[in-house]
Structure formats: C-alpha cells, structure tokens
Amino acid sequence: MTDQTPEAPIVRIRDLHKRYGDLDVLRGVSLDVTRGEVVVIIGPSGTGKSTLLRCINQLTRPDSGRVWLDGVEVTAPECNLNEVRAEVGMVFQDFNLFNHLTAIKNVAIGPIRVLHMDRAQALELARYELERVGLAGKADAYPGQLSGGQKQRVAIARALAMKPKVMLFDEPTSALDPELIGEVLEVMKKLAQEHMTMLVVTHEMGFAREVANRIVFMEGGNIVEEGPPAQLFYAAQHPRTAEFLGKIADLYGDEQGSSG
Amino acid sequence: MIPNLVEFWEMIWPNLGRGLIVTLKLSAGALLIGLLIGLPTSLLRVYGTRGMRAAATAFVDIIRGTPQLVQLFFIYYGLADAGLNAILVNLGFPNGFLVLEPMVAAYVALGVNSGAYQAEYFRGAIQAVGSGQLTAARALGMTRLQAILHIVLPQALRLAVAPWSNEAAYMVKYTSVVSLIAVSDLFGEARRIMSRHYNQMLMLPLVGLVYLAIVLLITWLMQHVEKRVAIPGVEVEAQRA
Numbered sequence: 001m002t003d004q005t006p007e008a009p010i011v012r013i014r015d016l017h018k019r020y021g022d023l024d025v026l027r028g029v030s031l032d033v034t035r036g037e038v039v040v041i042i043g044p045s046g047t048g049k050s051t052l053l054r055c056i057n058q059l060t061r062p063d064s065g066r067v068w069l070d071g072v073e074v075t076a077p078e079c080n081l082n083e084v085r086a087e088v089g090m091v092f093q094d095f096n097l098f099n100h101l102t103a104i105k106n107v108a109i110g111p112i113r114v115l116h117m118d119r120a121q122a123l124e125l126a127r128y129e130l131e132r133v134g135l136a137g138k139a140d141a142y143p144g145q146l147s148g149g150q151k152q153r154v155a156i157a158r159a160l161a162m163k164p165k166v167m168l169f170d171e172p173t174s175a176l177d178p179e180l181i182g183e184v185l186e187v188m189k190k191l192a193q194e195h196m197t198m199l200v201v202t203h204e205m206g207f208a209r210e211v212a213n214r215i216v217f218m219e220g221g222n223i224v225e226e227g228p229p230a231q232l233f234y235a236a237q238h239p240r241t242a243e244f245l246g247k248i249a250d251l252y253g254d255e256q257g258s259s260g
Numbered sequence: 261m262i263p264n265l266v267e268f269w270e271m272i273w274p275n276l277g278r279g280l281i282v283t284l285k286l287s288a289g290a291l292l293i294g295l296l297i298g299l300p301t302s303l304l305r306v307y308g309t310r311g312m313r314a315a316a317t318a319f320v321d322i323i324r325g326t327p328q329l330v331q332l333f334f335i336y337y338g339l340a341d342a343g344l345n346a347i348l349v350n351l352g353f354p355n356g357f358l359v360l361e362p363m364v365a366a367y368v369a370l371g372v373n374s375g376a377y378q379a380e381y382f383r384g385a386i387q388a389v390g391s392g393q394l395t396a397a398r399a400l401g402m403t404r405l406q407a408i409l410h411i412v413l414p415q416a417l418r419l420a421v422a423p424w425s426n427e428a429a430y431m432v433k434y435t436s437v438v439s440l441i442a443v444s445d446l447f448g449e450a451r452r453i454m455s456r457h458y459n460q461m462l463m464l465p466l467v468g469l470v471y472l473a474i475v476l477l478i479t480w481l482m483q484h485v486e487k488r489v490a491i492p493g494v495e496v497e498a499q500r501a
Contacts, residue, residue, distance in 0.1 A: 057399060059395060059398065059399060082401045082402070082403055083401065084401075085398065085399055085400065085401040086400065086401030087401075088399075090396075090399040092392065092395070092396060092399075094392055096392040096393050096395060096396035097393075097396075098393055098396070098397070098411050098415075099389075099393070099415060099491055099494055100411075100414045100415045100418070100491050109400075109410065110400040110401070110402075113400075113402055113406055113410060114400055114401040114402055114406075141493075142491055142492045142493045142494070143493065144491065144492060144493020144494045145492055145493040146493075155396075158396075158400070159400075162400060162401070
C-alpha cells in the first residue's frame with residue numbers, strides 16, 4: 001500500500017447517473033473515499049446503493065459520470081476493466097461461491113487465473129486468507145457443505161486473496177439467518193481495524209454505528225446526507241435521514257446497539 | 261427345435277455381430293459429432309451476440325422441429341440431387357461432392373440431429389449454474405472466457421450428465437433408421453435375415469433385446485459417471501425420463 005499521498009481519495013466518484021428503463025437509479029452521485037476509510041451506505045431498497053457499488057468495479061456501466069480508483073479512471077473507454085476488478089474485492093449478498101470448488105480452491109482460483117500466481121503459492125495464500133476469516137478447518141469443504149455464514153467468510157477470503165485496494169460489500173449479511181450474521185460482521189470489523197478501505201451497503205445499523213468512519217444515506221438515487229455515525233444517528237441534518245433511521249430503530253428495537 | 265435354434269444362431273451371429281458393431285460405431289460417432297455441435301451451439305445461445313443467438317436458436321428449432329427420417333433422407337438423397345451437383349461442379353467443387361456414402365450420410369444426419377438436442381441439454385445446464393457465479397468471477401478480474409471455462413462449464417457439464425445419458429440411450433435406438441438408406445447396422449442385418457427366413461417373431465424380439473441390453477448398459481455406466489462427478493453438498497437432480 002502506497003502512502004505518499006494519504007490525502008488523495010482512493011475512490012473518487014463524480015456525478016454518476018444510471019437509469020434502467022424508466023427508473024432513475026443513480027441521479028448524479030459524487031463520493032470520495034480515502035484510504036483506510038470505512039464508509040457504510042444505508043437507505044431504503046431500490047435507491048441505487050448496490051448500483052453505486054457495482055459502478056466502482058464497473059460490473060455495471062454508468063450512463064454518465066466518472067469513477068477513479070487510486071488515480072486511474074475506470075470509466076475511461078481504454079481502461080482495462082479486468083485489471084481494475086482484480087484490485088477491487090467484492091462480496092455479494094448471495095455469496096456466489098464457486099460450487100464445484102472447495103473453500104481453499106475458491107480462494108486460490110483468483111490468484112491462479114488472474115494474477116498467474118504459482119499454484120502452490122496460491123494455495124498457501126488461500127490457506128492464510130481462510131485462517132484470517134477463521135475457516136482454516138474448512139479448507140477442503142465444498143460450498144454446499146458450509147453454513148451461510150461460513151460461505152460468506154469464504155467469499156471474503158476469496159476477495160482478500162487478490163490483495164484488493166478496496167473492498168465492496170453488497171448487503172453481505174442480508175441473506176443470512178440472524179444467528180449467523182455476527183460471525184460475518186466480526187470478520188468485517190477485524191478488516192476495518194486492519195485499515196482496509198471498505199464500502200459497505202448494509203442494514204446492520206449496529207455495525208454502521210460501531211465501525212463506520214462515515215455513513216452515507218442514499219435515497220431516490222441521490223446522497224441525501226453523509227457524515228460520521230454520531231451525526232447521522234443523533235443529529236441528522238435532513239428530516240428523511242432521521243425518519244429512515246427511526247424506522248430502522250423501530251424495526252430492530254433496542255438490539256441495534258448490541259448487534260454486530 | 262433347440263438344435264435348430266443353435267444352428268440358426270450360429271448362422272446369423274456373424275452378420276448380427278457385424279451389424280451391432282456398426283450400430284455402436286454409429287452411436288458413438290454421432291454422439292461425438294453431436295457434442296462438438298451441441299456444446300458450442302449452447303454457448304452461443306446463452307452468451308452469443310443477438311445474431312449468434314438467433315442463428316443458434318434457428319438451427320435448434322429447425323432440427324428439433326422436423327422428423328429425423330426427413331433429415332436423413334435429405335442428406336442422403338436430397339444433397340445427391342443432380343441439379344445441385346451441377347451447380348457445385350460449376351463452383352469448382354469435385355463431381356459428386358455432396359453425394360455421400362450411406363455411412364457418411366448416417367453420421368452427418370444423426371450427428372447434426374443430436375447436436376440440436378444436446379445444445380438444449382447444455383443450455384439448460386449452463387442456465388442452471390446461474391449468473392451469480394459468473395458475476396463473482398468477473399469481479400475477481402477473470403475475462404468472460406475464463407469465467408465460462410473455469411467456473412460455468414465445469415458445473416454445467418456435470419449437470420448435463422443426466423440428460424446426456426438419455427441422449428446416448430436414445431441415440432442407440434435412433435440409429436436403427438439408417439437401415440433405410442442401406443446401412444447394414446444391427447437392424448439392417450436383422451431385416452436382411454428376416455427377408456430371407458420370414459422369422460419376424462424370432463428376429464424382432466431378438467434385436468429388441470440386443471438394443472435393450474445396450475441401453476441398460478449405457479444407463480448403468482452413466483449413473484456411475486454421474487456419481488463420480490457429483491459435487492459434494494450439491495444435490496444433482498436426476499432428470500431421467
């Protein structure tokens with residue numbers, strides 16, 4: 001990790017627009033993320049949070065607007081997207097593990113196929129990454145033999161093995177049974193403590209409050225408000241922010257403070 | 261009666277055996293041709309551009325929508341048409357370019373036909389793998405081709421084993437149509453014996469049993485293959501007819 005310009009944002013997003021048919025998903029979103037920052041994006045469903053994440057590694061091409069990753073414009077037509085994606089880790093709601101590969105091979109296949117790493121070296125790296133997410137003992141298990149929480153931790157290890165500059169989490173705990181959410185959030189918390197740059201779309205407000213450096217509240221394809229957790233949770237500037245957080249608090253009750 | 265039967269069996273066995281080998285060769289060859297046609301066709305149908313998808317779909321629909329016997333006769337008799345041959349000669353092709361040997365016509369007709377069906381089996385299998393894993397592979401930085409080769413196909417081919425074993429079993433039986441273009445396959449040899457000895461009530465059940473034995477053998481073999489390639493923790497839904 002280079003640190004000659006700690007001030008320069010590692011992710012810079014300018015005026016992003018995306019529409020699907022009649023639906024304006026993103027309406028001019030701009031956002032900077034600095035190295036080592038944990039940004040949690042919250043907001044109602046269908047407000048473009050996932051689309052925003054997918055525009056960073058260009059799994060979704062925006063209609064207009066520009067995105068830079070570590071100074072390289074990924075929205076430029078000549079940009080090699082495979083190289084960009086190799087530097088951005090992504091964790092999906094549905095895990096999307098490769099079902100025909102054991103946990104360790106799920107983690108090793110990226111370094112082998114994309115980084116052309118030596119096979120033995122890649123497996124060693126994969127073992128290390130599995131250990132980091134607490135799954136050293138499950139190296140030879142197939143995804144079908146793992147619980148949801150374990151699958152998601154393998155998916156995190158798979159992303160980490162690429163030594164990404166940024167990690168994108170797209171609702172990583174939304175598909176999990178409640179009792180399995182904690183183990184995934186625990187791993188994410190550890191990553192944050194190791195100063196991994198993270199963009200996290202989640203409804204886990206406990207995690208947001210505890211781990212985020214900044215919370216971004218999105219609605220209707222726009223960023224309505226952003227700021228440190230204390231500001232959004234206790235001194236929201238925008239009535240919609242307060243309303244949304246109030247609804248979430250009603251839904252999850254007092255456990256919000258303790259979960260995650 | 262019994263000695264007669266043994267004598268008769270000894271007499272017809274060499275011919276039936278030869279026919280059986282033709283049937284097996286034809287089945288294996290047509291399945292292989294079908295695989296070589298079907299797999300790329302399925303990939304074009306799922307991942308191709310709009311034009312490729314349309315072409316692949318048209319091919320599959322035409323072949324699956326017309327009788328196999330019509331296809332066989334078209335390739336054997338239709339392509340041998342004198343007018344067509346004259347045109348081809350004018351274009352610089354050798355005389356009789358599309359006048360095919362019965363065995364060649366049989367391979368082509370059965371292989372192309374099987375290709376269309378196999379394309380559908382593979383397409384179903386590819387789609388069953390789902391797009392999420394493809395997206396995850398692309399997110400790692402794999403090219404589309406890498407993601408298809410290393411992530412989608414290894415799973416799709418496993419899922420295709422069950423329907424493919426059906427195709428293999430069908431193929432062995434379907435090959436019997438080639439006796440109509442004078443190929444001496446198992447059924448062709450049986451027909452020749454029947455025309456000489458008028459013993460349909462013996463020969464038809466007999467060849468039927470031989471086909472049945474082959475089909476059962478294939479089914480049994482493919483069940484083993486299926487078990488061998490199964491992914492632990494993934495229930496592969498057997499799609500047997």
